[in-house]
Amino acid sequence: MSVIQDQDFGELHFDGIWQGVCEVVFLGRRLEVELVIQTFDDAPISQTQRLAYREFVANKASICAQVEEAILKHYLDHLCAYRACFDAHEVDARAPSVREVEGMRDLVCLRCIKVMYAFDEGVRQVGFIGDATFDPELGLGVLVTNGFVEAVDTQDFLLG
Structure with a gap:
């Protein structure tokens, strides 16, 4: 495993993927979550990825607020289906x-x-990947493109 100090991402570890730590305030909680920079075939981190992360850091509060609102909308749009998956006691x-x-x-x-x-x-x-009580198997993923929420779905569309 190699470790570097990156000018944009801070301390990163590489063991097949680049990983670090990211601090966010999300749903009213200050969190340190895993940061993953997706590359393929040992390619270096691209300038576009650097720009994406810089944009995220510069607008973290507003992007997180957009993501929170998008999650709520997605949840409410699918609430009946989610509720149908559980027994009355849970x-x-x-x-x-x-x-x-x-x-x-x-x-x-x-x-993440x-x-x-x-x-x-x-x-x-930038993708937001999380667990969700209402979908414990597939969790939740939110894709932010150029600073705006593009999609909310199960997390699998962000895991590839």
């Missing part, structure tokens, strides 16, 4: 009826911020 704990972002605090646990591989020039993408 449904209100796993998939309660909430109407505010603050209500998501006990339902979603952010695990992932700076996505830059397949297209100028497309800066």
Whole structure:
């Protein structure tokens, strides 16, 4: 395993993937979560990925607020389906009826911020990957593209 001190990402460890730590305030909690910079075939971190992370750091509060709102909207859009997956004794704990972002605090646990591989020039993408009580098997993923939420789904679309 190699360790470097990177000008943008701080201390990074490489053991097949670049990993570090990222501090965010998410759903009202200050967290240190895993930071992953996605590369392929031992390629270096690209300038587009650096720009994506710089943009994220510079706008962390507003991007996190967008992600929180998008998660709430996604949750409310799928609430009936989520609630149908649980027995009567656990449904209100796993998939309660909430109407505010603050209500998501006990339902979603952010695990990772992932700076996505830059397949297209100028497309800066950061993924938020988390666990969710309402989808314990597949969790939750949010893709932020060029500073705006593009997609919310199960986390698998960000894990590749």
